[in-house]
Amino acid sequence: MNILETTIKAKELFSGFELCRLQEQETQKLIDRLENKKITIAVIGQFKRGKTTLINTILGEKLLPVGIVPITAAITRIEYAEPKETFDTPSMATVYFTNGLSQQVPAADLHMYISEQENRDNERGVAEVELQTNADFLKDGLTLVDTPGVGSVHENNSKSAMDFARESDGVIFMISVDSPLNQIEVDFLRKVRRFAGKFYFVVNKIDRVDEEELDEYLDYCRDLIVAIMELDEEEAEAIRLLPVSARKDIGVTELTGMIREDLITRGAEIMERSVGLKLLEILNNTRSQIASYREVLKMAPNVFNRRFREMQTLMEEQRQQLELLPEGQYLQARINEEKALLTRKVRELFGIEYYYYVDRDDAAERMDAEEYRAEMTSVYDELETTINSIFMYKEQNAYAVARRIEDLNILMQQMRKLTRQIERELAVR
Ligand SMILES: Nc1nc2c(ncn2[C@@H]2O[C@H](COP(=O)(O)OP(=O)(O)OP(=O)(O)O)[C@@H](O)[C@H]2O)c(=O)[nH]1
Ligand SMILES: [Mg+2]
Known part of the structure; x- marks a missing residue:
């Protein structure tokens, strides 16, 4: 299996888990890099x-x-x-x-x-x-x-x-x-x-x-x-x-000459090595994230509920501010800032990277207060639903939690397997 195939495989693996949206996006970027060769x-x-x-x-x-x-x-x-x-x-x-x-x-x-x-x-x-x-x-x-x-x-x-x-x-x-x-x-x-x-x-x-x-x-x-x-x-x-x-x-021409020569003779090899190393890094980070997520699932209910309530309180406060929002024009960029705040909070409370896509092309788009409110409300709604589902909030069924942990164990195993494959491919120590 080559690096491109391994990267595609990793992406498929991540796409099966809501929790791994960021990783899915990151692996897609790696695939793009291999394809456009810049x-x-x-x-x-x-x-x-x-x-x-x-x-x-x-x-x-x-x-x-x-x-x-x-x-x-x-x-x-x-x-x-x-x-x-x-x-x-x-x-x-x-x-x-x-x-x-x-x-x-x-x-x-x-x-x-x-x-x-x-x-x-x-x-x-x-x-x-x-x-x-x-x-x-x-x-x-x-x-x-x-x-x-x-x-x-x-x-x-x-x-x-x-x-x-x-x-x-x-x-x-x-x-x-x-x-x-x-x-x-x-x-x-x-x-x-x-x-x-x-x-x-x-x-x-x-x-x-x-x-x-x-x-x-x-x-x-x-x-x-x-x-x-x-x-x-x-x-x-x-x-x-x-x-x-x-x-x-x-000595600068020697350096640029050497770089150009390398790009011509072994550009593809350099790119593959680079992507392989980045994929390894993503896999390693994801493993430690999943490990902390598993801890959250096993967390004592009172500790977990406290954190969960903190998240809810933040969102409540933000929603109230939305109600008070003056009429006027708002930029998409402001929504991006709000999303960054929510991402930080999720990371701080639950140790996971919640993923929001920030589109540079849309940042300058304008909207009126009503549209802004509607947009932000759907951001909060969606985050709430996702968090409820990934943490199986109020899930009384111990069996369901055990099943989720089992799924994660399988994900971990497959990530370890991919890691070994890449290590072999790149002969990293
Ligand atoms: N003598 C000598 N001075 C140099 C040379 N290259 C850079 N400098 C000086 O070193 C200082 C720092 O240069 P910069 O190019 O700003 O260094 P930098 O690494 O980009 O610095 P940061 O952006 O702050 O990290 C400047 O005063 C340069 O003029 C060199 O080849 N010989
Ligand atoms: Mg500099």
């Missing part, structure tokens, strides 16, 4: 290593803001576009907000949204930025992604590098000669190694050291990386650390 490579590393500078150098343009203080505060995706076809001059970017709204801005104004200084604690609620440019490097459908520095005090303001690593196929892991690999980087690499199909290790700022120092530094980092990534002899042999100076454009 590779995403993220530049990841500790703050101030020169990630953004490297991206600007690769693109041959000062597109993104760089600086001496932590700068990049939001995930920025860069894709190829013929300039004339897509936009009139100047080049434009799309800023996506957490509530699903988006806005077109000139690329030159991006610093207002993606730099920590101008968007403190992400007060603008930026989820992600998308930028299109006509750099050759991106021509074959490659998406390059800039990420906020790991370990920065601002790391948790928006989607972090770690969240994003889950979405990328390849990672350019950037370290620099200003400081030896530190604990933050080691910890991060240890986690991130499970997500990406391909790693490029880049050592930046080599303009700051002489050759001898550099060799010593490279040897030191290499040994550490081999140990952290748990590479066998053959893999260790194949690993290369690329010394570059992003600022002075030294």
Whole structure:
């Protein structure tokens, strides 16, 4: 069985369980990725290593803001576009907000949204930025992604590098000669190694050291990386650390050449590995979710009833607020915010990820108060029904509960089987 077949199988498995709606959606996304074959490579590393500078150098343009203080505060995706076809001059970017709204801005104004200084604690609620440019490097459908520095005090303001690593196929892991690999980087690499199909290790700022120092530094980092990534002899042999100076454009063509070569000769393999690893992660997370759900089912009735009532109270309060809603125009984005609140509450009380789909295309849709009320009422009704059914609320029948637990055990077994298959396929340790 190959990765595509395994992913389809996982999706079928999830679709049989109301509780696994999110996982069903996530596996569908993986299937889409395998089908449209667009590779995403993220530049990841500790703050101030020169990630953004490297991206600007690769693109041959000062597109993104760089600086001496932590700068990049939001995930920025860069894709190829013929300039004339897509936009009139100047080049434009799309800023996506957490509530699903988006806005077109000139690329030159991006610093207002993606730099920590101008968007403190992400007060603008930026989820992600998308930028299109006509750099050759991106021509074959490659998406390059800039990420906020790991370990920065601002790391948790928006989607972090770690969240994003889950979405990328390849990672350019950037370290620099200003400081030896530190604990933050080691910890991060240890986690991130499970997500990406391909790693490029880049050592930046080599303009700051002489050759001898550099060799010593490279040897030191290499040994550490081999140990952290748990590479066998053959893999260790194949690993290369690329010394570059992003600022002075030294070694950058070697890096881009290597990436292009890999995409041409083993793009499909990189994608399969990446999807397989992500599927493993989904399966592992789901297993721990199901385990906590089973605990809820077995929970003492008084504890469970208390939590259940808390959920009901929240929904009651929200419903009352709906009654008081002033006349006027409301955005779909506001509904998205309400859904996010409910999702958080379900997670907090029951330890499960309740799934709501947020459609970016609909976020700017307007409706009057009556429509808004009707829409939100159906959201509450649906959530109530679902929660009643998944927790078998007021279900006095111990037999039915036992049956549900038995079903979950079967789901767990099948997930374990899929996990073993993927592990074999990818030869992961
Ligand atoms: N000497 C030297 N300095 C560099 C090089 N690359 C980047 N820098 C400097 O390092 C600082 C940080 O660069 P950025 O590109 O903003 O670093 P970053 O990793 O994107 O930082 P965050 O977005 O905050 O995580 C800037 O002052 C850059 O000019 C290089 O190759 N050599
Ligand atoms: Mg940056």
